[in-house]
Amino acid sequence: MHVLIGCRVSLNRHMYSSDMENLGKMFFRSMATYRKKFVDIGANLTDRVFNGFYHGSAKHKDDLQIVLKRAVNVGIEKIIVTSGCLSDVEEALKLVKGTDNLFTTVGCHPTRCTEFEESPSPDSYYESLAELIKTNKDKVVAVGECGLDYDRLHFCQKDVQKKYFEKQLQLAADFNLPLFLHHRNCHDDFREIIFRNLHIMPKRGVVHSFDGTMEQAQFFIDNGFSIGLNGCSLKTEENLEVVKQLPIDKLMIETDAPWCEIKQSHASFKFVQTKFPSVKKEKWNESSIVKGRNEPCCIVQVLEVIAGVKQCNIDELADVVYSNTVNMFFSHLDQ
Template sequence: MLLTCTKYVQYHNNICISSFADIGANLTDEMYQGTYHGNKKHEADLNLVLKRAWEAGLSKMIITGTSLSDSKTALELAKTNEQLYCTVGCHPTRCAEFESDGTDPDVYLESLLQLALDNRDNVIAIGECGLDYDRTHFCAPDIQRQYFEKQINLAEVTGLPMFLHCRNSAADLVKILTTHREKITGGVVHSFDGTKEEAQQILDLDLFIGLNGCSLKTEDNLAVAVTIPVERLMIETDCPWCEIRPTHAGHKHLKTTFPNKKKEKWESGVMVKSRNEPNCIVQVLEVLAAVRNEDPDELADNLYKNTLKLFFPSEA
């Protein structure tokens, strides 16, 4: 067993976990510097966020890179701790950066590639990239598709798996991935909230599916989560976003809660209300174990094995 209770964290429901991986953590977000919508509310507390994560049993965290500049920041953060890793890529809503004033798209792509090639100990995936048709005001669909395909080429050159984004765009995402599937070693469609049919199309491409709080909002979401084979499943927080809220269908299955205060009343050692953190990954596990009727410790073990298989094959 990869997960044992020889060194453990005891949760409210007596789940014992010694190894956990969060495959999607936006640790470069300014909320962890105490800034919300451009307004400073409290001191930077990323060190405390990480402390809570390690105490909660996380052994690996993958910091999401969402642009060239953000990927550089994620990489620098990953280099500060051997348990931190990162992705390198450009999020679909930021793909306009490839063609912004004074930017050469080929140079932007080459910079992403070089960042990944030069830092193989820290960079474990190409992404976050894909398609987002919910927020096309940030970047038009045709531009998203163009630079998604170009980032698939980065995955081919580096041999790294892909960390994929899909929002209201499964048909085009699957079409593009089907065309280029032989170019990539594998990947995960993270924060999945699509239908059972869309999930099956992703599974048919021999890809993994990542679930978080945004994946567990509705009863339909929960029904889809039940159908995903355990050997193709991963979990994440997508923090500071995608917390499991009281209005979510999955909330009734939570057994673990965390003390929190509003950001205006920030206190060292206490979570900020409505700001998700990596330690909350146990809540995603609790919901999935409940709706799938699986033993949470065994489920956690399988999820960790899947993460190693895709991102850390030398440890699998």
């Protein structure tokens, strides 16, 4: 693997902007030799930070296409754009239409499930989601992001979350699609709802951004689900101990961009080998990533951490994870 040795030391305040751009170009050219294949199973590419807007204020030009080029340069073959509500799905479909490597999910995030009841009727909201799947079968690869989130009940109460999580399990069953699941501080209720509905789900799916215990992971694995890992899954030594025990044939990787970057303060950072040139958003240039804004190319770091924690061959790990993902989300597109 080719990485830019010492790039963090070289990017100092005495460097001219042209030097920084040349350094970035050298780095991303070198990444073109990093020929592992990846699927980023979760990236929020409709977030406005990829259009240069942060908290409603423009800081730099729209650079989504540059971000996508960087993703291709590191070996990403497919990205699943995460959708969290009806309007998200519509926006994501506009983005992925006409592309070869972008796909999306259809569903309602647990913190936004009040939208079911704020619509003309919960059934009409459900039917709108179903219609978007029906008319975009070549681009919709999962139902979600759906699940339970008891860390943010101020957005949506438990009873509403549970009701419409279960309703979306029926949506996955109706279209024989895997699930893209959100699971936060809710395992007992989550387990009960999943277990009650297993009989209607021939395809399972993935628990994304997993940061739970091994006991929780084992429940999902025993019932046919995969485990999705990103920077938020790799923060603590306890997280890494769980990762060490996870079977690689049940692993998928993601960035959850622009969130869930691997930070220097994380226990996982010591396993990161690939460092990207980065600048503050106010100093944006096309050859660097924006500090604090995760993007799909950083998926290489997630793979490096998992390989380091499990002390396994990184190429073999990449092949297995890629195969796991393609078989789960994309095999039906060839039928």
